[in-house]
Amino acid sequence: MADPVERITELLMILLETPVPLTLAEIGERSGLYESGDESSRKRFERDKRTLRELGVPIETTIEEGDAGASRYRIRPEDYFLADLDLTPAETVALQMAVSAVRMEVDWDEQAVLKLGGTRGVAAPLVADLPAPESLPVLFEAMTTHRPTRFRYSGRDREVALYGVLYRYGHWYATGADRGDGDRVKAFRVDRIEGAARVGEGETYRIPEGFDPGSVLQSDALLLGSGGETVARVLLDHTVAPTVLRARAGTGPANRQADGSVVIDVPVRNRGAFRSWLLGLGTHAEVLEPAELRADIVGWLTSMVGEVR
Structure with a gap:
């Protein structure tokens, strides 16, 4: 049996290189990592897939006609790789100053600047102090990959097709269609999510054209x-x-x-x-x-x- 790191790395490469989504059986045929019809192989695949998603890898899941309900998977290169923004030195400095003017509880902003070729230590007057709820990265992943997210809120388990995540009125909000309430569009305060949020399986959805996340919130912030x-x-x-x-x-x-x-x-x-x-x-x-x-x-x-x- 392959080492877990090798196995997950090979799964990543297979899903990145395939031009069309693959079923678990097809992934097994190409790699020999997962035996068709074997329950332990299926569980191993689910663990590996979950590990990749926890690392921020955007695995796309679809269910197509003729597959008897089988899920297909792939990773779009345009979703996985960071595009070259071709920033000039002056634009890079401006971006760093903008990031340094907004402080978050964790250093996601600084990590992003370093990936874009910036450096540490560029200072600017602080103009915003933003919280960083634990579920925030998961919600952004669900929204950008157009897959439903599941979490517990106000004592109920929810499955929501997220249309937008925004910071307003001193808090982060996730807005979208609550599938357990007839797809009614609602706003959920992120710091009130009970426990961990997770990206769900199943088909992807479309965000309504021109949707304004702020329109769901009460007009007077205070x-x-x-x-x-x-x-x-x-x-x-x-x-x-x-x-x-x-x-x-x-x-x-x-x-x-x-x-x-x-x-x-x-x-x-x-x-x-x-x-x-x-x-x-x-x-x-x-x-x-x-x-x-x-x-x-x-x-x-x-x-x-x-x-x-």
Whole structure:
């Protein structure tokens, strides 16, 4: 029996080189790794396939007419290999600066830049601080390979055809058709997924043309959440006040100051969304009240500065 590393490597090469999807029997005939009709071979193949997917290899699964329900597999080279972006030195530096301005809990962003030929150490002012839920890579894989993803959410097992994954309101959201609820399109907050998400088997699906993932979410970011509501009193200087007032029209009266600044009351249920909104305003906004929320924001900003140093 072949060494597991050799076996998985050979499976990878077979699936990469085939111009058409192959059944398990056809893979076995070409490689001699998996005997047709043998249950232990089938289980070994499933383990090897799962290992490749856990490593981020996009194995495509299809079920075609005439196969008596047999699944076929292949890896599209265009999905597996990173295309040459042909970046100029200036574009590479610009990309590195953009990546360094967004901090994540893990270094996926830095790894991507290194694969594109960039280097470490290019600094830029921090403009976003993004969480990195454990299920995020799996969800992106499911979406880009157009295969359903399975996870547990709100006490129920779900199978979802993902149409989009996006960061809004201080959280990551996965949007798509919930197959257990008549393909109703829903949004799922990624950090609330219970346990691990996994990419499912079966036929691939199509994302509706022109689908906007953000259209599934509630329109007011700061009110998206199940927690109690807090009213934040925020001082806006004259440079951002007109823009913010237009964007948040109807949220309450504005107290205009002699210097052109404005004090507004902002209802908040989602602290993460409020932090992101406030960070986007930079030094042009200040939380005045309540004291507890102000202390929370100051502590969060202080911790960010300390980590950057």
